[in-house]
Amino acid sequence: xxxxxxxxxxxxxxxxxxxxxxxxxxxxxxxxxxxxxxxxxxxxxxxxxxxxxxxxxxxxxxxxxxxxxxxxxxxxxxxxxxxxxxxxxxxxxxxxxxxxxxxxxxxxxxxxxxxxxxxxxxxxxxxxxxxxxxxxxxxxxxxxxxxxxxxxxxxxxxxxxxxxxxxxxxxxxxxxxxxxxxxxxxxxxxxxxxxxxxxxxxxxxxxxxxxxxxxxxxxxxxxxxxxxxxxxxxxxxxxxxxxxxxxxxxxxxxxxxxxxxxxxxxxxxxxxxxxxxxxxxxxxxxxxxxxxxxxxxxxxxxxxxxxxxxxxxxxxxxxxxxxxxxxxxxxxxxxxxxxxxxxxxxxxxxxxxxxxxxxxxxxxxxxxxxxxxxxxxxxxxxxxxxxxxxxxxxxxxxxxxxxxxxxxxxxxxxxxxxxxxxxxxxxxxxxxxxxxxxxxxxxxxxxxxxxxxxxxxxxxxxxxxxxxxxxxxxxxxxxxxxxxxxxxxxxxxxxxxxxxxxxxxxxxxxxxxxxxxxxxxxxxxxxxxxxxxxxxxxxxxxxxxxxxxxxxxxxxxxxxxxxxxxxxxxxxxxxxxxxxxxxxxxxxxxx
Amino acid sequence: xxxxxxxxxxxxxxxxxxxxxxxxxxxxxxxxxxxxxxxxxxxxxxxxxxxxxxxxxxxxxxxxxxxxxxxxxxxxxxxxxxxxxxxxxxxxxxxxxxxxxxxxxxxxxxxxxxxxxxxxxxxxxxxxxxxxxxxxxxxxxxxxxxxxxxxxxxxxxxxxxxxxxxxxxxxxxxxxxxxxxxxxxxxxxxxxxxxxxxxxxxxxxxxxxxxxxxxxxxxxxxxxxxxxxxxxxxxxxxxxxxxxxxxxxxxxxxxxxxxxxxxxxxxxxxxxxxxxxxxxxxxxxxxxxxxxxxxxxxxxxxxxxxxxxxxxxxx
Numbered sequence: 001x002x003x004x005x006x007x008x009x010x011x012x013x014x015x016x017x018x019x020x021x022x023x024x025x026x027x028x029x030x031x032x033x034x035x036x037x038x039x040x041x042x043x044x045x046x047x048x049x050x051x052x053x054x055x056x057x058x059x060x061x062x063x064x065x066x067x068x069x070x071x072x073x074x075x076x077x078x079x080x081x082x083x084x085x086x087x088x089x090x091x092x093x094x095x096x097x098x099x100x101x102x103x104x105x106x107x108x109x110x111x112x113x114x115x116x117x118x119x120x121x122x123x124x125x126x127x128x129x130x131x132x133x134x135x136x137x138x139x140x141x142x143x144x145x146x147x148x149x150x151x152x153x154x155x156x157x158x159x160x161x162x163x164x165x166x167x168x169x170x171x172x173x174x175x176x177x178x179x180x181x182x183x184x185x186x187x188x189x190x191x192x193x194x195x196x197x198x199x200x201x202x203x204x205x206x207x208x209x210x211x212x213x214x215x216x217x218x219x220x221x222x223x224x225x226x227x228x229x230x231x232x233x234x235x236x237x238x239x240x241x242x243x244x245x246x247x248x249x250x251x252x253x254x255x256x257x258x259x260x261x262x263x264x265x266x267x268x269x270x271x272x273x274x275x276x277x278x279x280x281x282x283x284x285x286x287x288x289x290x291x292x293x294x295x296x297x298x299x300x301x302x303x304x305x306x307x308x309x310x311x312x313x314x315x316x317x318x319x320x321x322x323x324x325x326x327x328x329x330x331x332x333x334x335x336x337x338x339x340x341x342x343x344x345x346x347x348x349x350x351x352x353x354x355x356x357x358x359x360x361x362x363x364x365x366x367x368x369x370x371x372x373x374x375x376x377x378x379x380x381x382x383x384x385x386x387x388x389x390x391x392x393x394x395x396x397x398x399x400x401x402x403x404x405x406x407x408x409x410x411x412x413x414x415x416x417x418x419x420x421x422x423x424x425x426x427x428x429x430x431x432x433x434x435x436x437x438x439x440x441x442x443x444x445x446x447x448x449x450x451x452x453x454x455x456x457x458x459x460x461x462x463x464x465x466x467x468x469x470x471x472x473x474x475x476x477x478x479x480x481x482x483x484x485x486x487x488x489x490x491x492x493x494x495x496x497x498x499x500x501x502x503x504x505x506x507x508x509x510x511x512x513x514x515x516x517x518x519x520x521x522x523x524x525x526x527x528x529x530x531x532x533x534x535x536x537x538x539x540x541x542x543x544x545x546x547x548x549x550x551x552x553x554x555x556x557x558x559x560x561x562x563x564x565x566x567x568x569x570x571x572x573x574x575x576x577x578x579x580x581x582x583x584x585x586x587x588x589x590x591x
Numbered sequence: 592x593x594x595x596x597x598x599x600x601x602x603x604x605x606x607x608x609x610x611x612x613x614x615x616x617x618x619x620x621x622x623x624x625x626x627x628x629x630x631x632x633x634x635x636x637x638x639x640x641x642x643x644x645x646x647x648x649x650x651x652x653x654x655x656x657x658x659x660x661x662x663x664x665x666x667x668x669x670x671x672x673x674x675x676x677x678x679x680x681x682x683x684x685x686x687x688x689x690x691x692x693x694x695x696x697x698x699x700x701x702x703x704x705x706x707x708x709x710x711x712x713x714x715x716x717x718x719x720x721x722x723x724x725x726x727x728x729x730x731x732x733x734x735x736x737x738x739x740x741x742x743x744x745x746x747x748x749x750x751x752x753x754x755x756x757x758x759x760x761x762x763x764x765x766x767x768x769x770x771x772x773x774x775x776x777x778x779x780x781x782x783x784x785x786x787x788x789x790x791x792x793x794x795x796x797x798x799x800x801x802x803x804x805x806x807x808x809x810x811x812x813x814x815x816x817x818x819x820x821x822x823x824x825x826x827x828x829x830x831x832x833x834x835x836x837x838x839x840x841x842x843x844x845x846x847x848x849x850x851x852x853x854x855x856x857x858x859x860x861x862x863x864x865x866x867x868x869x870x871x872x873x874x875x876x877x878x879x880x881x882x883x884x885x886x887x888x889x890x891x892x893x894x895x896x897x898x899x900x901x902x903x904x905x906x
């Protein structure tokens with residue numbers, strides 16, 4: 001680094017409440033125009049670092065140390081509120097994670113962008129500020145910027161809102177831009193575009209960037225240098241290429257290994273990090289497994305291998321992954337339409353097509369991935385497969401039962417055969433129920449003692465000790481809660497397990513553990529797995545077959561490796577190129 | 592936007608019709624015959640029958656309903672069975688007084704609740720915030736009539752600043768009108784104000800935790816400016832919901848407060864007419880009260896659409 005003063009200089013920053021310390025004295029500099037990534041898992045202190053710089057720590061936390069911004073004589077930690085107000089949004093700006101809630105829902109976005117200029121008097125008067133706001137919206141590549149300026153946030157998509165946030169942050173040409181997980185809530189293709197935009201904007205204007213993320217790929221995409229945070233300390237600091245290819249600190253090594261879904265150990269399992277879990281030891285498969293006996297009696301079919309097919313533009317509907325014999329799931333010409341509420345007083349409500357003419361099979365014991373972006377129809381498809389929603393047309397047979405139009409009474413057996421693991425491990429567990437009652441709830445017609453014994457065995461099978469039974473969901477971490485969800489799903493000994501973004505809300509290290517667990521359980525219980533996700537890496541690791549869904553249609557389906565290595569459909573190609581593997585990233589960064 | 596307003600207007604008109612049917616049915620299934628009440632206990636069966644025919648009570652219920660509601664729509668509430676006078680003018684006079692009383696107390700309640708609620712929210716961790724918040728909690732527990740009697744004792748009986756009751760028409764003597772309005776309006780509004788301030792407080796506290804307030808702070812707005820420019824309008828949405836629900840309570844409160852301060856409003860009129868068993872008048876007053884509540888709720892709904900662009904149109 002050169003002799004010149006760094007744009008941001010943080011020295012011995014400690015943040016804590018009266019009860020515990022959260023940051024243990026971190027120090028780092030960011031040079032002018034330098035792009036620095038800050039990675040770490042949830043709770044590592046990365047967001048606290050950014051809020052300390054902005055002077056927006058919650059009242060209950062106190063900070064010591066020094067934070068200096070180039071050209072500002074005062075220490076940001078001790079500067080007065082008035083001084084900080086003049087710097088925030090002016091010399092330093094921040095983009096937050098949640099594009100859905102970070103904008104005022106009652107104010108037009110153009111006015112929100114204009115406000116940052118009138119507040120700092122960088123534009124004189126409202127009208128020039130509004131005109132400048134439209135220019136800024138054009139610079140972040142919003143289509144029809146003049147119209148977009150008059151839109152309210154709810155009328156824009158997540159990616160568009162994040163562009164608005166970026167336009168706002170860059171309005172006064174700050175020296176330093178802080179981005180806290182700016183693309184985490186976005187679809188992969190949108191994420192790639194927004195990251196490129198951030199990279200271009202800061203490079204053009206020579207803005208220093210601190211990019212906070214849990215995703216190493218995001219850092220590799222945009223940054224030159226990376227800081228690795230772990231439990232309130234910076235454990236590694238170095239050029240991205242070096243840290244990716246030759247991490248030095250043991251934590252970084254494990255973090256990168258766990259993030260890498262393409263690398264497995266000699267038992268085909270993902271690398272995990274030794275994290276304190278209530279019980280890391282999974283019980284050996286001595287637990288009761290009644291399904292094993294049934295399976296042994298079943299005729300052994302020749303192993304099913306999916307054909308690699310794509311949907312042609314304007315071509316006939318294709319039956320994907322057609323299975324000879326009896327498939328576990330068979331979907332034919334499935335469509336689902338919704339009537340959107342609203343429209344005019346007399347005009348008919350507009351019809352939205354959730355799914356159009358979808359046909360595919362899933363073989364018994366297959367691990368079938370469904371990948372797509374938000375609004376693609378993947379959640380609708382999942383809900384119909386679980387009989388939580390009704391198709392508008394076509395047929396759906398699961399385990400030989402037709403579930404379209406079936407009554408709840410007819411579905412009773414189906415409900416115990418097909419179980420679901422949801423995305424949000426907090427929201428999908430009743431906060432007022434104890435773990436034992438949550439896991440035992442699907443069990444019917446058996447005594448309390450037997451139910452509890454089965455709950456205990458099931459919790460052991462997902463790697464949780466028996467003493468968790470009496471606790472409530474809020475006492476667990478995200479990964480543990482997802483284990484509880486899996487235990488609940490498996491307690492009825494289902495034959496089909498549907499997982500909806502089951503690991504999307506988890507940190508990488510925990511994600512690896514849960515994925516290993518799911519893979520083990522699928523083998524052990526001989527489950528047919530339908531895994532719905534936006535994350536190609538996860539699907540690639542876990543599934544044999546993948547279906548790519550876009551705009552309510554399956555556009556491509558085939559063996560996972562084949563689809564990833566030789567994508568046939570342009571949309572699949574776009575999707576695959578938007579999520580490069582770590583090896584590829586390292587190669588790009590080094591070159 | 593126009594469609595949304597028209598749709599809400601349609602809903603309003605429909606509920607008014609439904610309310611009129613319910614009011615009509617409730618009073619016609621009550622025991623007691625309007626004709627007998629009009630003639631008194633001494634009347635013979637033949638007289639009662641003749642009177643019933645004269646009043647049109649022998650016609651089928653649907654015809655009587657349509658006749659009544661059709662006339663109500665053109666402002667004719669029928670004739671009192673007791674005073675033999677048209678009911679309409681009596682209701683209009685009383686309604687004017689109640690509307691003034693209720694609206695004044697809503698305004699007073701808001702004038703108190705909004706600053707007080709914001710203050711207790713902003714100062715929530717400071718001693719003064721906690722104390723003020725405690726005071727509003729006590730205010731919630733005081734019933735309106737008790738507040739009214741306390742106010743009369745202090746300001747009318749002891750200090751002799753204001754009259755203890757009665758009513759003066761604003762056209763006659765505006766100062767006198769204000770003097771007579773002030774105590775009942777405070778009595779009626781204070782409880783609502785206390786309740787409302789609790790909601791303003793929790794709503795503001797909620798909004799202060801929102802991400803867009805953090806965004807506003809990151810843009811360089813001070814805490815106060817961020818709350819004022821971005822927070823308050825958002826905080827208003829849940830408060831409006833409560834206000835809409837409170838309006839019905841406020842009218843019930845007005846019936847009692849009008850008694851306490853002997854104000855000739857709709858509430859006093861209703862109680863008088865019930866005591867006299869003047870069924871056509873009671874029926875008319877109840878309908879007017881119901882329509883009044885519906886109308887205020889309709890206005891609250893419209894205000895919602897103005898505040899929140901997400902409600903303006905689904906398209």
